[in-house]
Amino acid sequence: MVESNVNSNKPTPTRTKEHLRRPKEPILIIEDKKENQVLLDAICKRIGMETDIAEDGKIALEMAAKRPYSLYLVDLMMPVLDGKSFIQERKKLEPSAVFIVQTAIDQTEEIIEVMKLGVYDYLLKPLHVEIVSDRLEKALEYVYLKRMEFLLIDEESKELKSQLEWLNYKESHRKTNEINSELHSILNLKTTLMQGSGLGAMSTIIDSIQQIKVDKGNDYSINKEFWDLLYENHEHNMAMMSGLDLAVDIIQNPTNLVRSKSEHLLELLPSLVETFKDEIAERELKVNLPVVKQSVYLDLDIEAMKVAIHEVFTNGLKYSKKKSHFDVFVTFVDGYFCLSAKNNIIEDEYAKQLTQVEKKLVEPFYRIHPPVESFYSKEKFSLGLGLTMVDFILHRHNGMFFIRNAIDHTTEVKADCIIAEIFLPIKNEKETNHE
Incomplete structure (x- = not known):
């Protein structure tokens, strides 16, 4: 039984810029009842997503073996091979797969068992059109962010090696009395x-x-x-x-490193974003903060790190392309906790010049955009000192700071972007803290 009808012949809407953040692959609907197939197919097309339909879990496994899907919309009760069995079998081959399940059983025990399968979300029958649309939109955004995280991990593993060479080069040219030298200059x-x-x-x-x-x-x-x-x-x-x-x-002033859980650092992010709410609204930006389940121990001077992250946010937001996304990710790379911030580059004459000259440079990042006057009241540093101070703070934390030009491959249209990365060494809870 379905509560509402959707015209499945309605033309697929043109994808907006928001939809560019979605995966390209279709959704696989796994449902044995014809009326639910029609409804779910129509809802997917309504939000701009293509679909394939499988009548049971066995057929779905065969289809998934032949082509990739963005996510799986699975009915739990089906003949031949039920939804639970399909999810368990598919996870063996595709551990990162995202599932939304449908069930008519509205009982706590059943819902808990469903979530233990590692599914993203569940829908209760009868299906409500608006609820299904909303859950699908959120799931597709989750798929995008999850893929971005995997790409970042892969990129960061490679970048970490090449940029360590840059770090070693930079360290080799530091003066003997580093602090007095930098202080004297300022x-x-x-x-x-x-x-x-x-x-x-x-x-x-x-x-x-x-x-x-x-x-x-x-x-x-x-x-x-x-x-x-x-x-x-x-x-x-x-x-x-x-x-x-x-x-x-x-x-x-000396840096006071204290053994802390990583979530203490992440708790700073919402309030820092709130600091820039007017600038974010004026530029019509969407800020995506990380949802991290894994907790690790870090040696932190929270106040100093707050300054560093504020500067990374300032740097990214003020040069973000209008009506774009500012994405913050957390990854774990080679024993480091990595906090990354990505912003899309403003497409103007400066950006064109950048692509022509950046390959001639030794450093892994170069920006030729002029200062953004509207941000001066929010900037903690000026005169080009901001990122230098972030690098100094991370050095005091025995960590590393990198900022680099990159290409965002996670959307249908490739986009130039900047990724700023804060690397902090992961510590053991009982390990002795040496400054």
Whole structure:
């Protein structure tokens, strides 16, 4: 019995940009009742997904052996080979397969047994069109993210080896007294700014005011627009000074590493995203945070890592393509906990120049986009110090920071993107903490 009817002859809608995040493969509907086959097929086409239909689990296994499917929509009660048996057999050959099951039994014990099979979700009969559509949309997004995670693990294993070479090169060129050297550079920069050098914009504005000011005896009269511009520039300069102060503090103060569970680090992410809610809304971005079941131990200075992740988010969000996704992933690679952030590149003349020159560079990342003024109030660092400080913080954590240009192969249309990766060594709970 079905609660609602959907016209199966309705034309398949044109895929939107959102649908580009979906897998290309069709959904395999495994259902013995004709009316449910028709309904489920129509719902899938309604959300822009193609389907194949199998009348029982045995036929479904044969079909799955011949072509890949994005996910399996499985009825539990079927002749020849039931849904549970199909799931168990398919998992042997495709451990990462995603299943949604249908059942008419609304009992806690039955639902628990179903979920123990390792299925993504379940649907209760009679089927509701809107509920089925919503569950399928979420499942397809889950498939996309899961595949992205597998791709990242594979890429990161390869990238880790090649970028370790870059890290070794960089380490070999550090000066003997690393901290004093970096601190000395920043203090020199701060002194230079305080003396007025490099404040060209403010000097130009002041020169302009000097030329057009009106002498009124004890007072001068200047145009309101010039004062507003001068004060705005002053705020930018104060933000730069604040960033330099923070950089000095981070370098001068010791890092306090504490053995912590990885979820303590991940708990920072939602509040950090909330910090950028206005910028995210203005750019119409969709932020996807990781859902991680595995917990590991890390040596963390939480406050320092909060600064580092804030900078990675700032860097990614401010250069994200409008109406795109900002994806955050967690992977585990060669004894490291890896937190990755991916953003799609804005397609403009700068991006075209980037593809022409990046192969000439030694470093694994290069950006030639100009500063984004709308983000200055959210930036903790300026003057190009942000990613340098992330690298410094990770070095203090005995970890690594990489940022690289990449191509996103997980969508129907390949897209240029940037992936920033924070690597932290995984620790044992009882292992001695050495700073």
